[in-house]
Amino acid sequence: MLIRAEQLNRVYRSPLSGQSWGERFARLLRPVWSETHSVRDVSFGIARGECVALVGPNGAGKSTTIKMLTGILAPSSGSVSVAGFDPQRDRRAYVKHIGVVFGQRSQLWWDLPVQDSFRILQALFAVPEATYQQQLSLFRREGGLDEFWLRPVRTLSLGQRMLCEIAASFLHAPEVVFLDEPTIGLDLEMKARMRELIRQINRDAGTTVLITSHDVGDIEKLSQRLLLIDHGQLKFDGSLAHFRQSAGDGHWWAAKLGGDRDAAQALLAGHPAGLAVRHNGDWLEVVRDERLPLPELLQLLAPFAIHDIKPVEQSLEDLLHGFYLAGKVGAREAA
């Protein structure tokens, strides 16, 4: 495994203010702390070349996890190993092997042309000229980097700047790249371009990518695997397909009928497979299952004048939304 996190915990402590002046003064000398568990017992492994999405609602602990993986935050307990390094202990040597994009921060020089920022990063990471040119070539060819190569960063659009940030994170040919909200605020065209570039580098160069995003498109288009974190805990670790199967209310057939829907529902409910049947607006829905293949379903519903029939499944966005909602309800009930 290129990335291994074992029982990661991160607790933030903040001083509690006293109610009275006396209490406040006493707490100056002997502070009382409140503790917030931002990440709780999170364990996972990521193999070389994988592209994994770390998702969860706001405040779930995604950024804290990324910070621990990039070495800028120490775990309260547990261990992290990335490319054989302890990110926090070996930070200076370790950061040469990773690329990082924090969507709301910049590693570019605002007042200087783009090329100067890249030359500075080349010097900082000691990137050989051949590697530098090779790493940039894809972004020049596919991303149109040359169009604004000589312009000061402050004159770039958000999309152009993010393209530069992502190119900068890949500049030193890192083994793994952490992308924290890389497409935030971008238009559809720019998002698509960005995703394609990341996908190409992940596929062709075998660079491992861990991406956090609230954009379902990023997750669907880029990642093969989902790490779903909520209230600091890892709630799901598996493929997107597996998530689709296990989350939400599954896959259904929906039929619009001209005949008696109640009679049709009774007929399907009496099928030996014992599948769930429900009304949904004008549609009659039955669970998709191999025990009731489509030809047999059509045959059963034929007497009820089928106007339309279609497969129904929840979008990933709906599934994630349901997942987050369930987490909130669970947390409220636990409280």
Add this chain to the structure above:
Amino acid sequence: MSMLRACYQLALANGRVTATDRKGRLIICVGYLLGMWLLYWLWRGLYLNDPSRAGLDFATALTHVATAQTLFAIITTPADWRLAREIRSGEVASQLTQPMNLALRHGAMALGAVAAKALYMLPAFALFLWWAGLNLAPSSWPLALASLACSFVLLFCLAFIVGLAGFLATDLWGIIASKDAVVQFLGGALIPLAFFPPTAQTLLHVLPFAHFFNTPVAYLTGQLHGPESLLIQACWALAFMLFAHLASLQVQRKLVVFGA
């Protein structure tokens, strides 16, 4: 070698950022010359009825103060403001994902800014010296330049340490203004230390204060000849570098361990 190249690139970049604002440069130079002109008349007034004060004649005192004020304008860098801003905005986290020491990064950038400011302020200083009929006469340029380098290290380290206070306080204006006032007054940039009582002068020379401005100015104006003051200054520069390094480590520990 690669670290040296990285420092050069950072210095060059920040130097360019500092120097590219043409209007800003012009305003700074005009403001500087106006300040020097006022300084000239202030000191002329002080010496109106007395040709010598604290053992210094008008030309020596004015040369000292004008040179010290010029050094203050050139060598003092906004490393404190920059670092505090980066800490408050969280930008410092991005810098920690780059393979370079935080103090070295800011030091290289400060050096670039100083070089750029020197390029456009030294001609203005030369113009003032010519207008006022003053001149610099160092007994040894190598000692004077070494002293200037030490002065830069002292001022940068102090600014860096103050900037690290961004982890503790939201608004650093008061701290930075106090630091600048103390450094100028006790460092001999506002008035030569010869105007201080003898005991205070001795104390300020042993402590780092005199070495912010008084020592390099004394070398530049030919008041100092031997290397003794430079050695004390160099010792303080090393001590400040060590202290800045330790403070940086402590702050990074706070950031990494406590999450700031």
